[in-house]
Amino acid sequence: MKSITCFALLWLFVTLSFAQEHPTVTAQPNSVYVGADGKFEAAPDTAVIQFNLSVQEDTAQKAYDHASKDAEQVRQTLRSNGIDPKAATIGFFAVQPAYQWNNGKQKLIGYRVTTNVTLKLKDFSKVGPITGQLAEANVGESQTLNYTLENIDEAKNKAVEDAYRRARNSAEALARASGRTIGELSYASVDTFENVHPPIPRFAMKAAVTGATPPPTEEFTPQNVTVTAHVNAVFMLK
Numbered sequence: 001m002k003s004i005t006c007f008a009l010l011w012l013f014v015t016l017s018f019a020q021e022h023p024t025v026t027a028q029p030n031s032v033y034v035g036a037d038g039k040f041e042a043a044p045d046t047a048v049i050q051f052n053l054s055v056q057e058d059t060a061q062k063a064y065d066h067a068s069k070d071a072e073q074v075r076q077t078l079r080s081n082g083i084d085p086k087a088a089t090i091g092f093f094a095v096q097p098a099y100q101w102n103n104g105k106q107k108l109i110g111y112r113v114t115t116n117v118t119l120k121l122k123d124f125s126k127v128g129p130i131t132g133q134l135a136e137a138n139v140g141e142s143q144t145l146n147y148t149l150e151n152i153d154e155a156k157n158k159a160v161e162d163a164y165r166r167a168r169n170s171a172e173a174l175a176r177a178s179g180r181t182i183g184e185l186s187y188a189s190v191d192t193f194e195n196v197h198p199p200i201p202r203f204a205m206k207a208a209v210t211g212a213t214p215p216p217t218e219e220f221t222p223q224n225v226t227v228t229a230h231v232n233a234v235f236m237l238k
Contacts, residue, residue, distance in 0.1 A: 028234065031186060034170045035232045038163025041224040042155045044147035047121045049131060051140035052114060060095050060111040067093060067113040070139040074117060077133045081126050088119040120150075124222065147222040149194075156192045159229035164188075171235045183236035192229045 057063040075085040
């Protein structure tokens with residue numbers, strides 16, 4: 001008796017879990033409910049370079065002046081590569097005291113100024129030179145590079161179309177097996193997802209600027225952006 005009860009509870013749990021994964025659909029006579037996944041891969045259209053400007057000096061004014069000089073170096077680097085500095089976005093300058101603990105006592109040792117810079121590039125050939133020159137100028141910390149797809153709507157539509165084709169194929173196969181045919185679409189729900197790749201930290205070497213070796217990204221192809229979609233559909237049966 002206990003075994004039967006446990007089995008019944010397990011079946012109820014599995015049934016509820018499955019039901020939570022899909023939207024509630026009112027059953028209709030002479031209809032078939034199917035779900036399918038689809039995907040579409042597209043080449044990225046934008047390279048995103050992000051880094052921090054962070055300096056420390058013994059006074060707040062010196063730290064601010066140092067950070068301003070580094071920001072100017074960034075502007076010069078962009079201009080030298082044919083990029084308008086307005087193409088980059090910069091956060092606010094944060095000034096914070098820096099302390100050191102000595103024998104359980106806190107001692108002020110200076111001031112740190114930090115900000116972050118984000119640059120989006122459509123021309124991928126400029127990625128290597130810019131990151132390399134920033135490293136050579138010793139400005140910018142925690143440099144990261146990520147490729148993304150800004151024109152994502154078209155890719156989502158393609159993924160939805162792929163998912164719908166798969167769902168309809170499944171419905172048609174089930175209808176044929178039962179001696180019926182598929183009629184009009186009665187209901188559908190759509191979910192889309194973009195597989196986001198985490199930014200990859202990269203530290204440009206001096207050799208990338210001097211020409212001793214090519215930049216790390218040269219001649220490589222950026223990883224495709226994959227958009228997936230799930231379609232639930234109800235078709236009437238003839």
